[in-house]
Amino acid sequence: MCGIALILSEVPAPESTQGGGGSPASREAEEVHGPELLVDDLRVALIRRGPDSVGSKKVLLQQKLDSAVEEKRISLSSKESSKSVVSANGLLPSIWPCEMEIKSSESKLEVTQLGTGNETKKVDCLFNAENKRNSVTEVISPRDVSEVEMSRTIGLQFLGATLHLRGINPAAQPLVDGSGNILVYNGEIFGGIHVDRDKNDGETLLDTLEKCGDHKDRCVEEGKFSVPDILSSVKGPWALIYWQAKSRTLWFGRDAFGRRSLLVHWPTENDPNLYYLLFHHSGVDIPGAYDWEELSCGIYSLCMEASKDKFLGSMQSLISRIRKHEWTNALLNNLVKWERRPVDSQPKEYCPHVLVGEEHALPSWPEICFSSYEEVPFVDQSKVPGGNFHPAQKLLISLRESVTRRTSLTMFKTNLCQTAEEKPAPLALLFSGGLDSMILAALSHQCLDQQYEIDLLNVSFDGLVAPDRISAKDGLKELQRIAPSRRWRLVEIDGDLSNLASETRHVMSLIHPAKTYMDLNIGVALWLAARGEGFVDGALCNPPGDSCRYEYKSTARILLVGAGADEQCAGYGRHRTKYRLGGWAALEEEMRLDMQRIWIRNMGRDDRCISDHGRRFPFLDEDVVETLLEIPLREIAELDQPAGRGDKKILREVARLLGLEAASVLPKRAIQFGSRIARESNRMHFGSNRAANQASAAAPPSAGDSKAEIFGIKANGDLMMNSSFMGFRGGGMRWLL
Numbered sequence: 001m002c003g004i005a006l007i008l009s010e011v012p013a014p015e016s017t018q019g020g021g022g023s024p025a026s027r028e029a030e031e032v033h034g035p036e037l038l039v040d041d042l043r044v045a046l047i048r049r050g051p052d053s054v055g056s057k058k059v060l061l062q063q064k065l066d067s068a069v070e071e072k073r074i075s076l077s078s079k080e081s082s083k084s085v086v087s088a089n090g091l092l093p094s095i096w097p098c099e100m101e102i103k104s105s106e107s108k109l110e111v112t113q114l115g116t117g118n119e120t121k122k123v124d125c126l127f128n129a130e131n132k133r134n135s136v137t138e139v140i141s142p143r144d145v146s147e148v149e150m151s152r153t154i155g156l157q158f159l160g161a162t163l164h165l166r167g168i169n170p171a172a173q174p175l176v177d178g179s180g181n182i183l184v185y186n187g188e189i190f191g192g193i194h195v196d197r198d199k200n201d202g203e204t205l206l207d208t209l210e211k212c213g214d215h216k217d218r219c220v221e222e223g224k225f226s227v228p229d230i231l232s233s234v235k236g237p238w239a240l241i242y243w244q245a246k247s248r249t250l251w252f253g254r255d256a257f258g259r260r261s262l263l264v265h266w267p268t269e270n271d272p273n274l275y276y277l278l279f280h281h282s283g284v285d286i287p288g289a290y291d292w293e294e295l296s297c298g299i300y301s302l303c304m305e306a307s308k309d310k311f312l313g314s315m316q317s318l319i320s321r322i323r324k325h326e327w328t329n330a331l332l333n334n335l336v337k338w339e340r341r342p343v344d345s346q347p348k349e350y351c352p353h354v355l356v357g358e359e360h361a362l363p364s365w366p367e368i369c370f371s372s373y374e375e376v377p378f379v380d381q382s383k384v385p386g387g388n389f390h391p392a393q394k395l396l397i398s399l400r401e402s403v404t405r406r407t408s409l410t411m412f413k414t415n416l417c418q419t420a421e422e423k424p425a426p427l428a429l430l431f432s433g434g435l436d437s438m439i440l441a442a443l444s445h446q447c448l449d450q451q452y453e454i455d456l457l458n459v460s461f462d463g464l465v466a467p468d469r470i471s472a473k474d475g476l477k478e479l480q481r482i483a484p485s486r487r488w489r490l491v492e493i494d495g496d497l498s499n500l501a502s503e504t505r506h507v508m509s510l511i512h513p514a515k516t517y518m519d520l521n522i523g524v525a526l527w528l529a530a531r532g533e534g535f536v537d538g539a540l541c542n543p544p545g546d547s548c549r550y551e552y553k554s555t556a557r558i559l560l561v562g563a564g565a566d567e568q569c570a571g572y573g574r575h576r577t578k579y580r581l582g583g584w585a586a587l588e589e590e591m592r593l594d595m596q597r598i599w600i601r602n603m604g605r606d607d608r609c610i611s612d613h614g615r616r617f618p619f620l621d622e623d624v625v626e627t628l629l630e631i632p633l634r635e636i637a638e639l640d641q642p643a644g645r646g647d648k649k650i651l652r653e654v655a656r657l658l659g660l661e662a663a664s665v666l667p668k669r670a671i672q673f674g675s676r677i678a679r680e681s682n683r684m685h686f687g688s689n690r691a692a693n694q695a696s697a698a699a700p701p702s703a704g705d706s707k708a709e710i711f712g713i714k715a716n717g718d719l720m721m722n723s724s725f726m727g728f729r730g731g732g733m734r735w736l737l
Helices: 024-047 201-210 227-233 315-319 330-337 365-370 391-407 412-416 435-447 467-482 501-511 517-531 565-569 573-596 598-610 622-629 649-657 677-686 689-694 706-711
Strands: 002-010 053-064 071-075 084-088 095-102 108-110 121-127 132-138 150-162 182-187 238-244 249-254 263-265 276-279 292-294 298-303 323-325 427-430 454-460 488-494 533-537 549-553 558-560 718-721 726-730 733-736
Touching: 002 024, 002 182, 002 238, 002 249, 024 053, 024 150, 150 182, 150 238, 182 201, 201 227, 201 238, 227 238, 227 249, 227 298, 292 598, 330 622, 391 435, 391 558, 391 622, 391 649, 427 435, 427 517, 435 454, 435 467, 435 565, 435 649, 454 467, 454 517, 467 488, 488 517, 501 517, 501 598, 517 598, 517 677, 565 573, 565 622, 565 649, 573 598
Parallel strands: 071 095, 427 454, 427 558, 454 488
Antiparallel strands: 002 150, 002 276, 053 095, 053 150, 071 084, 121 132, 182 238, 238 249, 249 298, 263 276, 263 292, 298 323, 488 533, 533 549, 718 726, 726 733
């Protein structure tokens, strides 16, 4: 997981030999130049995020008027200085792929000439930072293809960056199998598809997808599933782009809760042939491509097959052929609809773990760490002594399994062999000391070996007096009380908006297409917290150590976030209002609406901001969502009670089961208020909180507005925001912020 992208662009085919007017190669080079430059920029943006590898792969789909030609498949690896050309005689499909593969994050490939007929095909390669030019020439002598007039060429450029979290051997993206299928994948598989202990999620998914039939919905081929069947079965967060070679179909999409970001830019009338892009992440200048939107959750396909009498058509018409598929998994459909089960329905099987005695406890940490989470035993509660569980116990069990899945990684095995006295923390939490983060911290302690520290990342824009900083220190003391053997590291991250001009501009590019001040405030707080750079007070660590305060940067690759808890457990103030005005039915409908729009209101924005530096969402685990839907709403919240008691009642009971008495009565406090960034932002933008409340804070700053000065830019012109840059255009100049 780290980042994925697809560039789908039109590349005019070389004109026929009878055509006139300029060199076909030069015209094509001009057209390819734009996308190639964009690829370089994307690679730089992805490398900035610290992945283990970055790669790209290009496929050219060329439609011909005469299909009686030969297929030429060109494959180039940046690891070698030679080019291999494979020719296959015979009839061809109406489109043929020309694939160029780049395996190194430091290399780039530029096609400077694609010859026609019996001409020499030259491919110039630029390698490494020294830009040493290595020209490789290969002479091809196929049948005379001057009889072929190519009417259209579509280029598909796949980019993938990988942060290795699972499996023994690192896997570099894009992933390509023996059938020519290509996958760029940003996600994790926690169920539905078995992943061997030594395998990578993406490799396993690609192997599974290769066995799929060509059919879009259901496969009539015996023993085969469709692509929607496979993707509907995956439990866990994901966004992907998949090229199915045999059907010439492009598949893309994101999971049902939108836990991984995927942005899309559609062709416009002004830029009909520019780019059609799918992004996990932005942060790079893409001229003209500022009409971005969140791709709605689901599975999409675009068939690129064409016949002799049916052209691919314009880019707009090509995009119009995109089809959205239904989830084929019945359980997943129920979760998407977010329909609560009747009170008398039969509950699913649960694993009692620590709640019913040592004989039913989770395996020891090494067992968990080195075995597939799917091997954790599930026990039918009807067979457990003591009978039915209390709803809070059911939720605790489900949450603990969720955290276990997200902290049990084979990659930890190498760390066990370290002899260093202080090992790097493999796990961190966004930590306010509030109810949700305290529960996740306590569960993380239960699931992670004692030898490791756990980083607690806390951000404040008001120093020591911000509510979240105070509650974080109180929460640390409570964690030390219930888990004295664990060394907790509270990382105090102090933010100052007046000194964060460049960071704020960058976050504005990350949150787009979200564009309100609230989005910006949340984005800045999340981005700073996830960066993990701050100070540690040695006097607060346990066992007691040096009392000095020192700088620290978290290197944890796993970051747990409590997103989804408020939506599912009635944690927002508007939930209380809905209940007061319309009772349980109105509350249920409001919570359903929250869950069905969480992908566009929260998840994409949060994913881009946090992963700019993985994070994982235990509360949005499919099994946790299912468990909460099996519990009557009256057991989840009791909004007749005051704040701190009735809201998120079931989570407060879970906290008490974990021994977190103080945390169980803490009121709900959003990060923008607990960190005080909202107050500081209002003062900076509007002069005061009162002025901010009176103003319309739901729109982005406009050009010429004095608020633009906070970004260090004064300009006349229109404010431009997109997923890759924000700037002002005016006076013949453009400032990229």
